[in-house]
Amino acid sequence: MIKAEQKPVDELISYLEPYNKILLSGCGACVTVCHSGGEKEVALLASCLKMARNNRGKNLEIIEMTPARQCEPEFALELAEIITGVDAVLSLSCGVGVQTLARNFNTTVIIPGVNTVFMGETIAHGIWEERCQACGNCILEKTGGVCPIARCAKQLLNGPCGGSSQGKCEIKRETDCAWQLIYDRLKSLGQLAKLSEMIPAKNWGTESRDKGPRKIIREDLTI
């Protein structure tokens, strides 16, 4: 799922300076799972922001809401009525949800309350790690189910660089070398021969910088 981290309160307070009444909107999906923008975090942050503003001698009125999925217009539109009565929206959803609100409420300021960081998995309680960069052209079949695009600091497609030492990456001693993981995995699958095949220059043309924002159109589902 998408992982995000709350922005520092000082940063948020600076964005909220001109406003007296805001909607603090969480999201019931990914950011709830990673504890950065669910109902609980909305409540905590609301108290925190009110106190911070009080310390500056100014009140801040905050309405709290957490739609099930802010990135789906049908849920985002549930906020319509409240939005007409506030000066701005502080959204704790990922960058997608922020843009869903911006697209649907074109005269309202929508402020991001989190930094959207990556798509990843839960390693342990409170620990998440990046796993996918949505390159649009999955090569996990060739790499034993370990992605070098998301997990190698140089995105190498044909084996480890010279900085792989005792299973770790040279850039950080606690970071696993993706290619060591790939090697170990292919070895245990009896597929080491795959490492001898060259993966050719990748078609990166699946990224937004190359063809504009990516779009999926399913004719069978469109109305």
Added chain:
Amino acid sequence: MKAGSNLEKVLSAGHFALTSELGPPKGNDIGVIRKKVDFLRGNVDAVNVTDNQTAIVRMSSIAACSFVIQMGMEPVMQMVCRDRNRIAMQSDIFGASALGIHNIVCLTGDHHMFGNQVNAKNVHDLDSVQLIDMVRNMRDNHTLLGGEDKIEGDINMFIGGAANPFADPFEFRALRAAKKAAAGMDFIQTQCIYDMNRFREWMRMMRDLGVHEKVHILAGITPMKSAGMARYMAKNVSGIIIPDALIDRMAKAQKGADEGIKICVEQIQELREIEGVHGIHLMAIEWEHMVGRIAEEAGLLPRPQVA
């Protein structure tokens, strides 16, 4: 001949080659290049000109190579995948070739977090294996990557790559070199060798795969200047293994620098005896003035003249 460079001629004629390294200036002072070239000219067959090594911004390798040629030496242009995409790389290879550069070493590139532009966005559009494949294709098929467009002119490049027998997973290291050989690599320069046993083991794996018959292997060495430098490298540089015995020997020596050179000369003699090693890549970092002495003491002078 694939490229007709001096390095290719020396290796093709069966001579034991010697290359060295030159880091361009951190600015436009070509006096830095001249000084290093003056130490190296005549003592080595060609000199690698690094491409923003350790991600420290320096004069571009291509420009520095061009000055090296003007100063009467043959350069080996290093090119890393970190800073350019395939458009810029192919364009630079056109330019390099036109400037008379006929050796290239295709590298991944040190990670930019080790350099002085840590907030940069690294590129890695291609990896080093794909870069080798691309240059070979430009040279042998006169075509651009993925295209049918014919290149105007001939891209005569003798293609090199790196190998690090001291990085992990060790069992994959020879396979990776074989992959580069299959992609079109003509010669290899290895990471600095201090652990001779591990290097011998890697060479055995290379011979088992037959890589030593497809590419010329130049064994990389770096003379140690002091016990402190040896300890620092052993501890901090990933992918370098320095046996304790060598560090002890440096520590006990009265003059560390002389001992470092003595060790280096012994290493050259030892490496020369290993089947499949066709030369030495001597990386005397900011110690270019010692290259002549080391080459002399190792019996590698004068350098062969091949027509």
